[in-house]
Amino acid sequence: MTDINLTPASEDIPDVPEVVVGAPPPQLDPSAKPILEVDDLKMYFPVKSGGIINRTVGHVQAVDGVSFQVPEGSSLGLVGESGCGKSTTGRLITRLYDPTGGSIKFDGKEIANISQRQMLPMRRDIQMIFQDPATSLNPRHSVGAIISAPLKIHNVLPDNKIKARVEELLEIVGLNPEHYNRYPHEFSGGQRQRIGIARALTLQPKLLVADEPVSALDVSIQAQVINLLQDLQREFNIAFLFIAHDLAIVRHFCPEIAVMYLGKIVEIADRETLYGRPHHPYTQALLSAVPDVKQAQIGGRRERIRLKGDVPSPINPPSGCRFRTRCQFAQEICSRVEPPLLQIGPRHKVACHFAGELGAHPAEPIPQSANGGEGAPANQPGFEDHWLNLSTGQTASA
Amino acid sequence: MTTTTNADVLLSVRDLKVHFPTMDGIVKATDGLSFDLAKGTTLGIVGESGSGKSVSSSAILGLHRGTNAIVSGEILLDGEDLLQLNDEQMRRRRGQDVAMIFQDPLSAMHPYYTVGNQIGEAYLVHNDVSKKAARTRSIEMLDRVGIPQPDRRVDDYPHQFSGGMRQRAMIAMALMNDPGLLIADEPTTALDVTVQAQILDLLQDLQREFNSAIIIITHDLGVVAEMADDVLVMYAGRAVEYGPCKEILTHPEMPYTWGLLSSVPDVQGDTDARLIPIPGSPPSLLSPPKGCAFHPRCVHRDKVPGDLCFTELPDLTPARSGGSHVKRCHLPNPDEVYRVEVLPEIAPDLVEETP
Amino acid sequence: MFAYIVRRTISGLVLLVVMTLVTMMLFFSGPLHPERHACGKICSPAQIAVTKKAFGYDKPVLVQWGQFMQGIVKGRNFPEDKKLEKDHPELVVHCTAPCLGYSKYFTQNVTTLIKTSFPISLSLAIVAFILWITGGVLFGVIAALRKGTIIDRGIVGISLIFYAFPTFFIGLFLYKFVSIKWQLVPTPEYIPFSQNPWSWLTGLILPALTLALFFMAGYVRMTRAFVLESMSEDYIRTAKAKGLPARRILTKHTMRAAFTPLVTMAGLDLAGLLGGAIITETVFNFNGLGGLAVAAATNNDLPILVGLVIVLASFVILANIIVDVLYAVIDPRVRVG
Structure with missing residues (x-):
């Protein structure tokens, strides 16, 4: 019964976004100035003992030494599975949490350790979009009140101009400005997410942290919201930290992507490199796990890297490389030495002792024999060999 | 319109209707659904929230009994109409002949009993x-x-299991009595992608071993592509396209299916291309649009002569590509439209190869 | 778990000590003059001063509090006067530990007073508790299972009536009709359990029923809501999908989840009731803790007030700890990992 749509048909909702083929989404511009620089960011949550004296016996290392940059007006994608620390990272940057260590520079200004009071003016420039628009909008406030709240808090507009601005914002995100006085429950999921976006846009931020902005939406609505975000990014030159678990959507939205595992970035690269020639075995496994529609042509399931077991506990992460317990290539050194995040290409960093030696993953969804000539560049030395190795589960020679 | 021969048909659903009377009128969650499923094969039911996919599968299990839902039609399992059974007879079939696994394995298990207790219960009963x-x-x-x-681990409680393990335990519970039919309602939606791969592998291995028929309900066409033999696309309580998986995903003939394909980015696709969403929102089931329920969101409705789309509900008719592929659309030349207009947008790399 | 109980007990004790101090400070900060009250109609300032000294109220609050704490641990004498003790030992009352004070008004140890009244309140609370839990849960579950029908509405409606009418009205009504007019039960009075368990019960039944009817309304509605909530949980759907019979789903799966929140409510309500039900006790003329509290308040009798505060607070704190432990027993998520 859960999936019955009881909300009345949305007759009066403008037919949303007219499919305009505008300018292509921004590509990675290596010379762009970073709006956000994160360096060695750490967030440890204490674990209490539960004894007679409630002392701290350990820490959940939710985020452990994460560094990345988001160029002005561009997007960085953060992907990874649940518990990898991607959402925590987003919350650290918006200072919903106080980081345990590290530095967050926004527009050249250090914000990691400033007080909430000092943070207040910065909040105009850093806004957040949440996953679930049903719970992140106050059901007792009208849409107008929700969107105008930031204007009132920061006192940027005289009261008599607020309504016009809110109506303008509603129009920008593709909602009817006449819906100013309606309440969130009167809108569908996709429209509620548009309200959330309008609220985030109110103060003309320079950086939007979008935490799974479309994963609660139906597929046909996801595309509407993604297109809207792309249009807004182009129009207002907003930088995005785009947090999601859907690899295809992240690739579509972000020119540069970081893969997280157990609180650390294991690989960061521009999208062509990351999806075409991933070097970290975890990235390879992640990519090969995505089911692909094109598989229908040949039927059945394709060969893929099968990760065994579960993600270890972040309270007591494995020594050395955190991925080694599930890595089919793990060697003795992996348990002793933690691999640093090393630069191996112009915009490509990997944290693996054997980076570059493990070859590409079988990026092509369809086995090579079934379909020739497209997909992953096979020009990398040893690609064929490694592909076979991976699919048969043998250890690559290191 | 069946894609399987009658001999090995396990489940046959005919004109299934699930209606919920409400204060505002009747919600037609499922409105005339028919399909067949053979032993050892998988049917993928695809649709968005409110399309009626979950309601239909719950009806097969008889979970609507005791609610105010009005169910009509036929659900023939091994030739016996489940809707004609009394409540006690139906209860004995549940978990024995038809089993179900759910989207969120954490909430689907009772937090106060051990995993072993809950799994064993399915066997004991x-x-x-x-x-x-x-x-x-x-x-x-x-x-x-x-x-x-x-x-x-049998003595552990559900919260001590990881998400993937919980879903494995749910599968174990469902397969306790070796049922002929397993209904999986979004079994991997709540799971991470690598865990999803593990669970899908497991389902396929088990299907091979037990020769069960599986209905997999999902919104992810990738999952369908890898799992299903047949696909049923649902919109506003009705099937809009039904046929062999390969046919549906390579030669879809219904604009809604095209929209589903075009609105998800491809992991290999062109990143410069914009996504092509389906405009608007899913319709209300209280007062669905007249004619074809999809017409308010359909960008191809102008290609249909007259105002057929607005006034007349299209029948499920054989697709142009032939075979057992059927679709519910007035378009006279859907294959042509797909090849010329849709395919270049969703998979430009495939265009040259199609003759 | 053991460490948890120890930690909670320690914090509970600290809370108790603080509460006694706060009670005393509140008492002396108000416009009360217990010494004035005690010394009679015509009272010279000199007499008042003497009475004040005799009560020990002339000392600073902190000193009085220190003496009070000492009384609990070691026992103390009233009045605290070495000279008087030596000259007229017959005028000095010794109060052995744990001494909660000495009431001049009742000329008795507070500990003794509470000990006498407590069994009455305890009996009343227990019988009422059993009645309201049984009735509340039973009718709540029935209402939930028959949701939307006339039975559901009837149960909820009738329980609301009992909730809405003042306790004294229900009490007097029951007294007048059930006991006096129809003579279904003997005249309500307290007979100790040890003396005659049957008379104990019949004597208590009307006041207990009066209390139970009041509390039951809340429990009917809560039980109904919790059962309905539990019935819509995903794991109930799983249980149905397994093919479990409806009765088993209700008893094993629905009820257990629905009752967990009730345990909290029930524990705290019972603890609160142990401190006496003032109106009910008054209507039926029971000399329980409620009556004692009223008497203490009208007579500005500080020792009794502080003593009652300690007893009541201890019950509430204890009930809290027991409820939390019960929670761990019921819910494995609290117990393990």
Whole structure:
């Protein structure tokens, strides 16, 4: 019964976004100035003992030494599975949490350790979009009140101009400005997410942290919201930290992507490199796990890297490389030495002792024999060999 | 319109309707659904929230009984109409002949009982065995679905399992009595992608082993592509396209299916291309649009002569590509439209190859 | 778990000590003059001063509090006067530990007073508790299972009536009709359990029923809501999908989840009731803790007030700890990992 749509048909909702083929989404511009620089960011949550004296016996290392940059007006994608620390990272940057260590520079200004009071003016420039628009909008406030709240808090507009601005914002995100006085429950999921976006846009931020902005939406609505975000990014030159678990959507939205595992970035690269020639075995496994529609042509399931077991506990992460317990290539050194995040290409960093030696993953969804000539560049030395190795589960020679 | 021969048909659903009377009128969650499913094969039901996919599968299991839902039509399992059974007879079939696994394995298990207790219960209720035998069987099944140290983990509570392990345990519970039909309602939606791969692998292995028929309900066409033999696309309570998986995903003939394909980015696709969403929102089931329920969101409705789309509900008719592929659309030349207009947008790399 | 109980007990004790101090400070900060009250109609300032000294109220609050704490641990004498003790030992009352004070008004140890009244309140609370839990849960579950029908509405409606009418009205009504007019039960009075368990019960039944009817309304509605909530949980759907019979789903799966929140409510309500039900006790003329509290308040009798505060607070704190432990027993998520 859960999936019955009881909300009345949305007759009066403008037919949303007219499919305009505008300018292509921004590509990675290596010379762009970073709006956000994160360096060695750490967030440890204490674990209490539960004894007679409630002392701290350990820490959940939710985020452990994460560094990345988001160029002005561009997007960085953060992907990874649940518990990898991607959402925590987003919350650290918006200072919903106080980081345990590290530095967050926004527009050249250090914000990691400033007080909430000092943070207040910065909040105009850093806004957040949440996953679930049903719970992140106050059901007792009208849409107008929700969107105008930031204007009132920061006192940027005289009261008599607020309504016009809110109506303008509603129009920008593709909602009817006449819906100013309606309440969130009167809108569908996709429209509620548009309200959330309008609220985030109110103060003309320079950086939007979008935490799974479309994963609660139906597929046909996801595309509407993604297109809207792309249009807004182009129009207002907003930088995005785009947090999601859907690899295809992240690739579509972000020119540069970081893969997280157990609180650390294991690989960061521009999208062509990351999806075409991933070097970290975890990235390879992640990519090969995505089911692909094109598989229908040949039927059945394709060969893929099968990760065994579960993600270890972040309270007591494995020594050395955190991925080694599930890595089919793990060697003795992996348990002793933690691999640093090393630069191996112009915009490509990997944290693996054997980076570059493990070859590409079988990026092509369809086995090579079934379909020739497209997909992953096979020009990398040893690609064929490694592909076979991976699919048969043998250890690559290191 | 069946894609399987009659001999090995396990489940046959005919004109299934599930209606919910409400204060504002009747919600037609499912409105005339028919399909067949053979032993050992998989049917993928695709649709968005409110399309009626979950309601239909719950009706097969008889979970609507005791609610105010009005169910009509036929649900023939091994030739016997489940809708004609009384409540007690239906209860005996549940978990014995038809089993179900759900989207969120954490909320689908009782937090206060051990995993073993809950799995064993499924065995105890249908078999006259001791608790000890049920426990042995639970351990055996947990082992079969790949839970490490099953003899120890059987006494764990659901919250001590990881998400993937919980879904494995749910599968173990569903397969306790070796049912002929397994309904999986979004079984991997709540899981991470690598865990999803593990669970889909497991389902396929088990299907091979037990020769069960599987209905997999999902919104992810990738999952369908890898799992299903047949696909049923639902919109506003009705099937809009139905046929062999390969046919549907390579030669879809219904604009809604095109929209589903075009609105998800491809992991290999061109990143410069914009996504092509389906405009608007899913319709209300209280007052669905007249004519074709999809017409308010359809960008191809102008290609249909007259105002057929607005006034007349299209029948499920054989697709141009022939075979057992059927679609519900007035477009006279859907294959042509797909090849010329849709395919270049969703998979430009495939255009040259299509003759 | 043991460490948890120890930690909670320690914090509970600290809370108790603080509460006694706060009670005393509140008492002396108000416009009360217990010494004025005690010394009679015509009272010279000199007499008042003497009475004040005799009560020990002339000392600073902190000193009085220190003496009070000492009384609990070691026992103390009233009045605290070495000279008087030596000259007229017959005028000095010794109060052995744990001494909660000495009431001049009742000329008795507070500990003794509470000990006498407590069994009455305890009996009343227990019988009422059993009645309201049984009735509340039973009718709540029935209402939930028959949701939307006339039975559901009837149960909820009738329980609301009992909730809405003042306790004294229900009490007097029951007294007048059930006991006096129809003579279904003997005249309500307290007979100790040890003396005659049957008379104990019949004597208590009307006041207990009066209390139970009041509390039951809340429990009917809560039980109904919790059962309905539990019935819509995903795991109930799983249980149905397994093919479990409806009765088993209700008893094993629905009820257990629905009752967990009730345990909290029930524990705290019972603890609160142990401190006496003032109106009910008054209507039926029971000399329980409620009556004692009223008497203490009208007579500005500080020792009794502080003593009652300690007893009541201890019950509430204890009930809290027991409820939390019960929670761990019921819910494995609290117990393990």
